[in-house]
Amino acid sequence: MLDYGQSRTDAYSYCLVNPFTLQETGEMLEGIEGDGNITYGTDTDNGYSASLKVMGSQTINQLVRIKHTVTLDDGSQDAETLGTFFVDGTSSTWRRGIVTQSLQCYSTMYRLSQDVLESDFTRPAGYNIVQEVQELVEADGGLLRVLPGVETGREHTIDIWFDVGTNKKSVLDQIGSWTSCEVGVDDEGYITWGPYVAPLDRALTYTFVNGQNCVYEPGMDLDDTRSDAVNRVVAHFSRESKASDDPYGLADSVVVDLPDTEPYSYRVIGRHKTYDLEVSEPCTHDELTAQALRYLDSHKGSNTYIQISHVGIPRLRAGDVVRYINYEDGEQMVDRICMVDQISMTLGKLCMCSTKLLVLS
Numbered sequence: 001m002l003d004y005g006q007s008r009t010d011a012y013s014y015c016l017v018n019p020f021t022l023q024e025t026g027e028m029l030e031g032i033e034g035d036g037n038i039t040y041g042t043d044t045d046n047g048y049s050a051s052l053k054v055m056g057s058q059t060i061n062q063l064v065r066i067k068h069t070v071t072l073d074d075g076s077q078d079a080e081t082l083g084t085f086f087v088d089g090t091s092s093t094w095r096r097g098i099v100t101q102s103l104q105c106y107s108t109m110y111r112l113s114q115d116v117l118e119s120d121f122t123r124p125a126g127y128n129i130v131q132e133v134q135e136l137v138e139a140d141g142g143l144l145r146v147l148p149g150v151e152t153g154r155e156h157t158i159d160i161w162f163d164v165g166t167n168k169k170s171v172l173d174q175i176g177s178w179t180s181c182e183v184g185v186d187d188e189g190y191i192t193w194g195p196y197v198a199p200l201d202r203a204l205t206y207t208f209v210n211g212q213n214c215v216y217e218p219g220m221d222l223d224d225t226r227s228d229a230v231n232r233v234v235a236h237f238s239r240e241s242k243a244s245d246d247p248y249g250l251a252d253s254v255v256v257d258l259p260d261t262e263p264y265s266y267r268v269i270g271r272h273k274t275y276d277l278e279v280s281e282p283c284t285h286d287e288l289t290a291q292a293l294r295y296l297d298s299h300k301g302s303n304t305y306i307q308i309s310h311v312g313i314p315r316l317r318a319g320d321v322v323r324y325i326n327y328e329d330g331e332q333m334v335d336r337i338c339m340v341d342q343i344s345m346t347l348g349k350l351c352m353c354s355t356k357l358l359v360l361s
Contacts, residue, residue, distance in 0.1 A: 004311050005212060007073040010351045014054060017063035017084055019108075020141050022189045025062060030055040032100065034348030038066070038082055040318040041342045045113040045169065047185040047318075048083050050105040052347075057099040060087045063189060064105060068351060070314060080314040082345070084189030086110045109185040111140050112169040121162040121171060125243065129154050129179055130193065136172060137191045147194030150181060157246050157282045158239065178281035180290055187317075198297055199339045200360050205320040206313055210328050229301040231258040231265055235277040235292035248282035256292045264301030275299065304359040306338060312351025318343055324357055337361045 014029035035053040052064070066082040085105035093100050123132050130152050137144045146152065162171050172183040176196070184192040236253035260267040277295055279288060306324055316322075320340045327333040338357035345353045 009071045011069045012347050013067045015065045017065045019063050036347040038345045042318045046107045046109040048107045052103040054101050078314045081187040083187050107185045108189040115168050117164050117166050120164050123160050125156050125158050127156050133193050142191050145190035145192050149195040202321040207323040209325045229264050230273045230275040230299050232272050232274040233277050233292040233296045235288050237279040237282055254289045254292055306357040309354050
């Protein structure tokens with residue numbers, strides 16, 4: 001593993017990109033190093049956003065793609081794309097013949113999160129799910145990238161209906177919850193459709209060790225979200241009829257509980273706090289259980305977050321799972337598996353990041 005904490009040089013480039021093809025046009029913007037930032041988050045409408053500052057007064061009607069190259073003193077070099085953005089707002093400053101623009105930017109998910117269905121969206125039972133996702137994404141100029149692990153031949157077992165005026169991203173989120181998939185956006189600007197993987201089942205991306213690769217903010221913050229927590233989920237579906245070749249039942253239900261070892265479990269707090277998860281799309285019992293566990297895992301009690309400051313680690317993104325080791329700042333050694341919840345990245349020397357880690361185990 002490269003030691004990104006050693007002496008290094010960070011360079012950034014701002015490329016203009018065709019919003020319909022995601023291909024670079026060859027035109028460039030002149031960014032102002034150290035005067036821009038990108039925020040990545042797991043619980044955001046758009047996945048990532050940016051505030052940038054560039055030279056010049058040109059009107060920017062295309063996407064902006066930011067690239068980053070790290071050159072280490074030992075000669076190693078690593079390059080990445082940080083994101084591909086719509087420019088949603090600008091403001092200009094004119095001083096002594098020099099013009100700069102401040103840009104407010106959002107990922108290409110913006111075309112879905114900021115739009116609604118212009119008519120009812122209906123599909124019959126037997127309609128291919130990946131096909132309908134592609135139709136939703138590409139109807140307004142987006143490009144879809146289907147990730148490995150998606151069951152591309154899966155079809156709806158019932159008719160579906162979304163009313164005119166429904167937010168388009170919320171439609172995709174709902175379809176994802178039915179099918180154990182999730183919609184996202186990658187750094188190149190493609191809308192992604194991939195299988196949902198529970199955080200603890202994700203591969204380890206990086207290991208943070210104090211004194212290596214990062215500089216820690218001291219301490220550990222506890223964010224108590226107990227008011228939204230549950231320790232039991234009842235998931236169910238029912239319908240009046242089905243086709244002869246429909247493999248799913250007329251009804252099914254499942255109950256999942258937090259293990260007794262969890263701090264918000266029934267055994268610890270002495271009561272059940274139950275969420276009723278009504279599933280509209282029939283599925284197998286295992287799939288129904290997976291949906292219930294997914295909800296329970298996201299709402300199981302107080303969350304512990306660790307806030308750290310570190311140099312930029314190429315391709316580290318919100319949703320990645322990392323190991324955090326710190327044997328100096330606390331009363332005892334900390335060695336935790338965490339999910340990256342949020343990264344606030346400065347586009348300057350060392351690509352410094354303030355990162356919030358959600359403790360998983």
